[in-house]
Amino acid sequence: MPTKLLIEAVRETMHQLMAKDDRIILMGEDVGKLGGVLRTTDGLWKDFGDKRVIDTPLAESSIVGAAIGASFNGLLPIVEIQFSDFIMPAFNEIVSEAARIRYRSNNDWNCPIVIRAPYGGGIHGALYHSQSPEAFFAHVPGLKVVATASPKDLKGLLRTAVYDPDPVMVFEHKKAYRLIKEDVPDEEYDIPLGKAEVKREGDSLSIITYGIMTYHALTAAEKLAADDINVEVLDLRTLRPLDTEAIYATVQKTGKVLIVHEDNLTGGIGGEIAALVAQHCFSYLDGPVVRLCGPDVPAMGFNHVFEGEFLISPERIEAAVRKLAAY
Amino acid sequence: MPTKLLIEAVRETMHQLMAKDDRIILMGEDVGKLGGVLRTTDGLWKDFGDKRVIDTPLAESSIVGAAIGASFNGLLPIVEIQFSDFIMPAFNEIVSEAARIRYRSNNDWNCPIVIRAPYGGGIHGALYHSQSPEAFFAHVPGLKVVATASPKDLKGLLRTAVYDPDPVMVFEHKKAYRLIKEDVPDEEYDIPLGKAEVKREGDSLSIITYGIMTYHALTAAEKLAADDINVEVLDLRTLRPLDTEAIYATVQKTGKVLIVHEDNLTGGIGGEIAALVAQHCFSYLDGPVVRLCGPDVPAMGFNHVFEGEFLISPERIEAAVRKLAAY
Amino acid sequence: MASTKEKEAADSAAQGVQVSAEIHPIAGEEAARADAASSENGYDAEHHAIANTKPKVHYTDLGLTPDDLHKMYYFMLLARSLDERMWLLNRQGKIAFVISCQGQEGAQVGLAYALQPGKDFACPYYRDLGIMVTLGQTPRDVMLSVFGRAENTDSGGRQMPGHFGIRKLNVPTGSSPIATQNVHAAGIALAFKLRGIDGVAITSIGEGGTSQGDWHEAMNFAATMDLPMIMMVENNRYAISEPQEKQMKIRNVADRAVAYGCPGVIVDGNDILDVYRASIEAVRRARAGEGPTLIEAKVNRFTPHSSDDDDKRYRDPNEVKMARAQQDPVTLFRDLMMSEGVLTEEKEQEIRDGIKRQVDDATEYALTAADPKPEDLYTYVYADHTEATVESQYESLGE
Amino acid sequence: MASTKEKEAADSAAQGVQVSAEIHPIAGEEAARADAASSENGYDAEHHAIANTKPKVHYTDLGLTPDDLHKMYYFMLLARSLDERMWLLNRQGKIAFVISCQGQEGAQVGLAYALQPGKDFACPYYRDLGIMVTLGQTPRDVMLSVFGRAENTDSGGRQMPGHFGIRKLNVPTGSSPIATQNVHAAGIALAFKLRGIDGVAITSIGEGGTSQGDWHEAMNFAATMDLPMIMMVENNRYAISEPQEKQMKIRNVADRAVAYGCPGVIVDGNDILDVYRASIEAVRRARAGEGPTLIEAKVNRFTPHSSDDDDKRYRDPNEVKMARAQQDPVTLFRDLMMSEGVLTEEKEQEIRDGIKRQVDDATEYALTAADPKPEDLYTYVYADHTEATVESQYESLGE
Ligand SMILES: Cc1ncc(C[n+]2csc(CCOP(=O)(O)OP(=O)(O)O)c2C)c(N)n1
Ligand SMILES: Cc1ncc(C[n+]2csc(CCOP(=O)(O)OP(=O)(O)O)c2C)c(N)n1
Ligand SMILES: [Mg+2]
Numbered sequence A, B: 001m002p003t004k005l006l007i008e009a010v011r012e013t014m015h016q017l018m019a020k021d022d023r024i025i026l027m028g029e030d031v032g033k034l035g036g037v038l039r040t041t042d043g044l045w046k047d048f049g050d051k052r053v054i055d056t057p058l059a060e061s062s063i064v065g066a067a068i069g070a071s072f073n074g075l076l077p078i079v080e081i082q083f084s085d086f087i088m089p090a091f092n093e094i095v096s097e098a099a100r101i102r103y104r105s106n107n108d109w110n111c112p113i114v115i116r117a118p119y120g121g122g123i124h125g126a127l128y129h130s131q132s133p134e135a136f137f138a139h140v141p142g143l144k145v146v147a148t149a150s151p152k153d154l155k156g157l158l159r160t161a162v163y164d165p166d167p168v169m170v171f172e173h174k175k176a177y178r179l180i181k182e183d184v185p186d187e188e189y190d191i192p193l194g195k196a197e198v199k200r201e202g203d204s205l206s207i208i209t210y211g212i213m214t215y216h217a218l219t220a221a222e223k224l225a226a227d228d229i230n231v232e233v234l235d236l237r238t239l240r241p242l243d244t245e246a247i248y249a250t251v252q253k254t255g256k257v258l259i260v261h262e263d264n265l266t267g268g269i270g271g272e273i274a275a276l277v278a279q280h281c282f283s284y285l286d287g288p289v290v291r292l293c294g295p296d297v298p299a300m301g302f303n304h305v306f307e308g309e310f311l312i313s314p315e316r317i318e319a320a321v322r323k324l325a326a327y
Numbered sequence C, D: 001m002a003s004t005k006e007k008e009a010a011d012s013a014a015q016g017v018q019v020s021a022e023i024h025p026i027a028g029e030e031a032a033r034a035d036a037a038s039s040e041n042g043y044d045a046e047h048h049a050i051a052n053t054k055p056k057v058h059y060t061d062l063g064l065t066p067d068d069l070h071k072m073y074y075f076m077l078l079a080r081s082l083d084e085r086m087w088l089l090n091r092q093g094k095i096a097f098v099i100s101c102q103g104q105e106g107a108q109v110g111l112a113y114a115l116q117p118g119k120d121f122a123c124p125y126y127r128d129l130g131i132m133v134t135l136g137q138t139p140r141d142v143m144l145s146v147f148g149r150a151e152n153t154d155s156g157g158r159q160m161p162g163h164f165g166i167r168k169l170n171v172p173t174g175s176s177p178i179a180t181q182n183v184h185a186a187g188i189a190l191a192f193k194l195r196g197i198d199g200v201a202i203t204s205i206g207e208g209g210t211s212q213g214d215w216h217e218a219m220n221f222a223a224t225m226d227l228p229m230i231m232m233v234e235n236n237r238y239a240i241s242e243p244q245e246k247q248m249k250i251r252n253v254a255d256r257a258v259a260y261g262c263p264g265v266i267v268d269g270n271d272i273l274d275v276y277r278a279s280i281e282a283v284r285r286a287r288a289g290e291g292p293t294l295i296e297a298k299v300n301r302f303t304p305h306s307s308d309d310d311d312k313r314y315r316d317p318n319e320v321k322m323a324r325a326q327q328d329p330v331t332l333f334r335d336l337m338m339s340e341g342v343l344t345e346e347k348e349q350e351i352r353d354g355i356k357r358q359v360d361d362a363t364e365y366a367l368t369a370a371d372p373k374p375e376d377l378y379t380y381v382y383a384d385h386t387e388a389t390v391e392s393q394y395e396s397l398g399e
C-alpha cells in the first residue's frame, strides 16, 4: 500500500470523487489556478476547469451560503475555507442555515454540503492562522464534525462526508498536511462518521483525543510502554456525533482517562467528553477525568516561544499520563 | 425595597448609568423611538436623544464592529442585539475582534463594550427567537459572559459590565423579562463578574444553573423539601469566568450535582462544569454528575407542543433530582 | 502635518477630484424631485413618484391575456384575503403571530407570475405570501402554517408563519436571520449555470435588509459570475420602526446595482403590470446568461411590522390611511381592469366569492387540524440516527 | 406561466425598464477605454489609465512646500527600504514571513500625510507600512515586529508582521480577518461625531476585501450617519491569486460609492500628489461633517502576495517587471521632484544614506532583541485575573 501525506490524501480523494461524479464542485478562495494557498487543491483546476473548481470572491458567508443554495439545486459542493480562523464570517450561514435546513423544513429539504478547513497550529501562523474552532460547531445539532490528521482516515471520512445528506464540517490539521504519512489504499473507501478508532491498545489508561494530538499521544505511549504504562489511544475522528460507545468502552476497560486537545481548555469538546464519562462511567472510574488542552488564551502567538509554550507536545502528554497513572 | 420586573431593571439600570456618564451610548435596531421590539429601551431615546440612543442599520456585524471602534475612541457602548439568535452575523466581530483586542495588542488596546441580548424560549419565538447561544461565547478567552433572569442581579452585573475594561456579553432571559419580579434597590450597586450566588441552601444535592432555570430549580426545591430532599441552588450568573470556587464548594458540601440549562445538552456549558467537577471534586462525589439540558435539536419549534416538550419545567427538575438523590 | 494647509488647498484640490454623482444616473432626475417632496415623517407622497414617471404599458404589449389578468388579480386578492383573515384570528386570540403581505402584493405576484413553476426557484422573505400563492401554496397550507399545525408543508409547525419553504414548489426553506436567503439564491443560480439549465432563481428582501453583509455578498457573487438571479427589494420605507433614512443615505435601493455592475430597476410596486414588465425582462436576461437584475419595488406596508408591533409609536396613522386609499395595488389593478373592460362586476364577485369560500374552508380546516406530537420535537435533525436522538434526549431530560 | 410569452414581450418591456448605467458616471469614459484595452492576464497597461487622464496638479496648489515633498519621499522610501530588507532577511532564513507594501507606497503615504497625527485615527491593513511610518512607527519597531520580538509595540511578538496597532499613534490593533478594521473605523468616526471632535478615521483595504460583508456594512454605516471616515481601497488587481475579475464585475471600486450615497474618487496610486489631493478634500469633507469618502487608488503589487506565495503560478512575471519599470511611485515621485528642481542628486543621496543607516540600525537592533518569555503567553487575556489564568493553565498542561 502506498504511503501518503495528509495533503496528498486530501487532493487525491477530491480528485477521485470529482472524476466520478460531476455533481461535486469545489468552491473557495484561490482554489483554482493557484491550487490553494496551502496547495490542498493543486491539480484539480487543471483537470476539472473553472466550472467545477471555483475561485470565489473573498467573502466566506457567501461561499458557504452559495454552497447551501447549490446543494438545493442538485449539486454536492465542497467548500474550502482558506484557514479555519476565517470561518467566523460564515458562522451565521453554517449555524443558522446549513445546520437547521432539514429540521426547520420538517424533512422537506436537506443540505448536503461539505466544509473543509485547515485548522491547528505549529506553522507560525500566529493568532489567526492557528486556531482550532471545532468545538463551536460540535455544539450545533444538525452539523456533523470531523477533525483529523490521519491521511488514511481523511480519505474515507471525506468520501462519506461528500455523500452524507447533511452538512459536514471537515477540519484537517494543517501542521499534519506535510508531517503525517500513512499507508493509504489507492481505491476509494468509506469510513462512517461518528466512529472513533482505537489507534493503540492498552489497559493502564485511556487517552481520548483527535487530530495531530493522536500522533503525539502515540509517541508518548511508546515511551510510557517502557515503564509498563500501557496507554490506549482512542482517536475520535468525528466530534459530532461523538462515538460514545467507544468512549465508554475504553474508560470501562482502563478506569482512567486523559482527554487531550489543542483547542482551548474551557468550553472545548474535552469538557463534553469528560461530562459524558462522569455521568455514564461514574462507577468505573479509578481517578479523576483529566484534560490536557490548549491554554485559555486567544491562540498561540507568532513568535516560536509562544507556539512552543501553547502547543501540547508528546512530553507534556507523557508527564500528564504519569501523574494520572500514579493517582 | 421596590420590586421590579427584569425588564424594568434593565431599563432603569441603563437609564441611571447613562444619566451619570455621557460616554455611555446605546446602539441597536429599533432601540430609539420604538423603545426596542421587546421594550427593553423604552424611555431612553426620549431622555438621551438620537445621539446616544442610536437606531442602527439592520446589520449586526457593523453594530458590534462600530461599537468596538467607538470604544477605541473614548466611548462606552452598550449594544443591543434584538434577539440573541441574530448575534450570529456578528460572530466574527465578537470572537475574532472584541475578544482578542487586549491580547493581540499586548495590552496596548482594550475594548470596553457590552453586548446585551435577550435569549431563551417560552414566548412562541420558534427556532429563531428562542435560542440560548451563550456556550459559544463562554468558550472564548477574552470574553466575559453573563446570563441571568434575576432583576436584582442584572442591575448590579450590568453596571459592572459597563465599567469592565474588557468586552462583556450579557444574556437576559426574555421569558423572564415580564415574569420574574424581585426586590431591587433603587440606588446603583455593583455585582462582580465571575461570582455565583447560592440562592437556596441545602445539603442533599446541588443544582448548578443560571438564568430562568434558577427559578424553576427553586420551585422544584420547595416541593422536594417536603420530602426532606434539601437542594442547594447555585446560580452561576456569570458563565465566563466561571466561579469554580463556588462550584467546588457546593459539590464538596453535598456530594451530588445536577447541572441544568436550557441550551442544548451537547457542548453546552454544562459539560464544562461537569468536567471541572469530575476533575477537581472527584473524591467528593457520591454519584454521577448529571446534566438536565435542552435536547439536541436545533431549537424549540413554534407550536406550543414543541415548546412544552423542549423546555425544562420545575417538574422535570424535580424528577431528575429524585432520581439522583436516590443513587 | 497637513492640518494648517488643508483649508487653502481644499479648493484647488476639489477641482481635480473625481467625485461620483450621488444619484443613480437614470433615476437621478426623478430622485431629485422625490427628495424635494419627501417629508421626514408621515405620508410620503413621492415614495412612488419615481416609479410612476414611466409611461404606462398596456397589458397586451406584455403578452398577457385577460385570463392572465384575472389570475394575477386572483393571486393578489387571495394573498390579501388570507392575510386579513389572519389578523382577525390573531385579534380573536386564536393564532399567536401575523406578519403581513398587505400593500406589497403587486410586487410579489408581478414577479412570481413571470416565473416558470417547477423549473425556477424562489427564495422569498417573510412578507411574500403573494409569491407563495402564485407559485402554488394552497390556502389550507397557508392557514396550517399560522396555526403551526403538523400537516403544514413549510415546517410542520416548527417555524413561525412567514417562514416559507416547499420543496415541490422549488421554494427552499427560509429562516429568520435577514438576508441569508439571498445568498442561497445566488448558489441556486450558480447550480443552474453549471448544470446548463436556463432556470432562474428569484429572491426578495426588504429595503432594510439590504444593509446586511449577506445582501452585498449575494449581489456581488451573482453579478461577478453572471448568474441567473433576480433580487427584488420590496421597499416599504420601514424596517420595523426605522425609516429608510436610518438604513441608508440613498433614496433608491436600485442605485446599489451600480456597485455590482448589473442593471438596477425601479418599479412601481403598486402597479403589478410595471412589476411584471421589469420581471420578464430580468427573466429574459437571466435565461440568456446575461446575469442578475436588481429590482426595487416601491411599496407600502399597510400594517404594523407584525402583530407584535405597535406602529403608532413611530408612524403617523394617516400615512397608512392615505396609502391604503390611494396606493392599494389590489384596488388599482381592479380599477385598471374595469376601465380596460377586462373585469366586470360579476366576474369580480365571482372571484371574491371563490376566494372567500377558500379562505373559510382553509380556516375551518386549520382550526381543527392536528398539532405536532411531542415526540416530533426529536425527528429530522439528521437523515439518519434520529432514533438515537430521541432516546438520548429523553434520558437527558431525566425521564 | 410566462415562459411562452416572455420572448415576445421582452422587447416592448425593455423600453420602459430603468436600467442603471453599468459604469460610474464620471469615470465612465475612461473606464470604457480601459475595458477595451485590458487583457485577461499579463500586463494591464490601462489599469492606471483611468486615473491618469486627470490634469496633473502642481504641489504648490496643494499647499505643499519642498520640505513636505522631501518628507513624503522619505516616508515612501523608508517603507520601501524596510520592506526590501525584510525580503532579504526572509531569503536568508532569518524571518518567517513578509507581506509587502511595495508598489503601494504612494497611496499610503499620500493619504497618511493628509492626517493630523495625535488626533485622527487610522485603521490600516497589512500592506500599509507606508501609512505606519508616516504616522510615526519607527524603523526599529517595524523590524522588531518582523522578528516577533517582545519589545515590538504592535503586539510584542504575538501577531504576524503587518498586523499594525500602536495606541500612541491612534492606530487600533489590527487582525487577519479581512475588512473588520473598516467597521472599527466607522465606529471611531461615530465617536468623533458624538463627542463633537472634528477628527477623521481613515481605513484601508485591498480591492478583493471589498467583497466582504463587513466592507459593505462599514460603508453603509458611515454614509448613513454622515461620519468622518475615509475608506481607501488599494486596488492592485489581485487578491492573492484571484484577479479583480473574480472579485467583482465592475472595473472601478470607486463606483461602489454610489450604493452608499457618498463620493467615490479614483486616484492614481503611483502619483502621491494625486492621492494627496483627493485625501485633503476627503479630510475636509470629514471635518466639515459632510460624511465619508471612498478613495480607490490604482496601484500595483510589486511582489508575490507574501513570502509564502508563488505568484508564477498565476501571473506573468513580465507584468511585474513592466510595472516596476514604468509605474513605481517612488521613482515617479523622485523624477517629478528632480524635474521640478525640488530634489537634487545630493539631497537624494542624503535621504537614502539616512534611510540605509536607519534600516541597518533597526535590523541590528531587532536581530538581537529579546524574544517573549514563555509565561508571556498567559498575560493580557483580560485586564484583571491574569494570575488565575497563568496558574490554571500550567495546571491544565499537566505541569
Ligand atoms: C439578522 C437579523 N437581525 C434582526 C432581525 C429582526 N428583524 C426582523 S424583520 C426586521 C426589519 C426588516 O425590515 P425590511 O428589511 O425593510 O423588511 P420589511 O419588514 O419592511 O418588509 C428586523 C430588524 C432579523 N430577523 N434578523
Ligand atoms: C476573512 C478572511 N478570509 C481570507 C483571508 C485570507 N487572505 C488574506 S489576504 C487575502 C487577499 C486579499 O486581497 P486584497 O483585498 O485585494 O488585498 P491585497 O493583498 O491585494 O492588497 C486573502 C484571501 C483573510 N485574511 N481573511
Ligand atoms: Mg422595509
Ligand SMILES: [Mg+2]
Pocket: D206, D207, D208, D234, D235, D236, D237, D238, D239, D240
Ligand atoms: Mg488586491
